[in-house]
Amino acid sequence: MTKNKVTKAVFPVAGLGTRFLPATKSIPKEIMTLVDRPLIQYAIDEARAAGIGEFIFVTSRGKGALEDYFDHAPELENALRRSGKHQLLEVLERTNMESGAIAYVRQHRALGLGHAVWCARHLIGDEPFAVMLPDDVIAAEKPCLQQMAEAFAETGGNMVAAMEVPPEKTSSYGVLDIGDDRGALVTVKGMVEKPKQQDAPSNLAVIGRYILSPDVLGNLNRRKTGAGGEIQLTDAIAEEITAGRKVYGYRFRGQRYDCGSKAGFLQATVAFGLARTDLHDEFLEYLCQIMAQQKAAL
Ligand code: UTP
Numbered sequence: 001m002t003k004n005k006v007t008k009a010v011f012p013v014a015g016l017g018t019r020f021l022p023a024t025k026s027i028p029k030e031i032m033t034l035v036d037r038p039l040i041q042y043a044i045d046e047a048r049a050a051g052i053g054e055f056i057f058v059t060s061r062g063k064g065a066l067e068d069y070f071d072h073a074p075e076l077e078n079a080l081r082r083s084g085k086h087q088l089l090e091v092l093e094r095t096n097m098e099s100g101a102i103a104y105v106r107q108h109r110a111l112g113l114g115h116a117v118w119c120a121r122h123l124i125g126d127e128p129f130a131v132m133l134p135d136d137v138i139a140a141e142k143p144c145l146q147q148m149a150e151a152f153a154e155t156g157g158n159m160v161a162a163m164e165v166p167p168e169k170t171s172s173y174g175v176l177d178i179g180d181d182r183g184a185l186v187t188v189k190g191m192v193e194k195p196k197q198q199d200a201p202s203n204l205a206v207i208g209r210y211i212l213s214p215d216v217l218g219n220l221n222r223r224k225t226g227a228g229g230e231i232q233l234t235d236a237i238a239e240e241i242t243a244g245r246k247v248y249g250y251r252f253r254g255q256r257y258d259c260g261s262k263a264g265f266l267q268a269t270v271a272f273g274l275a276r277t278d279l280h281d282e283f284l285e286y287l288c289q290i291m292a293q294q295k296a297a298l
Contacts (some may be wrong), residue, residue: 213240
């Protein structure tokens with residue numbers, strides 16, 4: 001069991017975030033908030049639930065706000081304590097990270113997700129590690145990475161989170177060529193990054209959660225460019241299959257929101273807003289009102 005334990009997670013956050021320009025000119029995408037918590041906080045909470053204790057951020061220029069977010073805020077905490085705002089203090093304290101638990105490395109040029117993960121190689125070392133893309137936010141009873149870590153404890157190898165997408169959407173994802181389909185777990189025979197609908201081996205797509213063996217870093221050492229001229233993580237994982245090592249797809253239980261896209265971000269805002277007991281009634285009433293107005297205008 002302990003052999004397949006994962007304690008480190010890499011958060012590649014060095015992308016340009018062009019779909020959210022002009023906001024991302026000065027705000028890292030990962031700091032944008034769903035209700036009142038930045039995207040990155042959802043990812044950190046999910047990682048913690050899976051037993052992750054070391055958090056490696058691959059950042060780039062202009063991501064200072066992200067590093068500040070993880071600093072303790074003693075003045076603010078004292079002010080809240082003095083004014084008796086204990087609930088808010090608790091909210092704030094829950095975001096505190098243990099000193100030394102976070103490390104930052106820079107990706108000097110946005111050469112692709114595979115390259116971003118490769119930039120963290122010295123901090124990862126020779127052990128399995130998780131990769132989490134914070135713009136994929138997953139609402140789930142048991143957090144997605146925890147589901148995967150439990151499955152990985154049994155299987156080892158490499159594991160990617162997978163979900164069925166409409167066939168016409170495969171060109172936006174890494175897509176799995178499925179071997180043995182065991183329900184939640186599938187063995188993977190091949191992986192293709194962003195295939196056209198007619199070339200896609202299935203409609204089971206990879207989303208932003210991975211548990212990988214350090215061999216993948218060896219594959220990334222070759223720094224081969226793939227789809228879109230970028231160094232693709234999918235290609236480095238697919239090389240594991242060619243080398244005769246195991247890659248599994250894991251159909252997680254939960255609802256994934258693509259917060260890297262505007263429509264996905266808005267959907268997540270509605271879902272997370274409605275899920276909040278302090279906002280639910282007022283927000284639902286408002287949504288019903290505007291729905292009625294929209295219908296009447298049709
Ligand atoms: P995206 O494909 O969403 O790219 O990257 P992006 O730059 O963040 O956003 P758009 O498409 O321009 O709007 C997926 C994840 O990979 C990271 C991103 O930060 C994001 O978490 N990434 C991507 C890197 O860290 N480095 C890269 O070179 C590319």
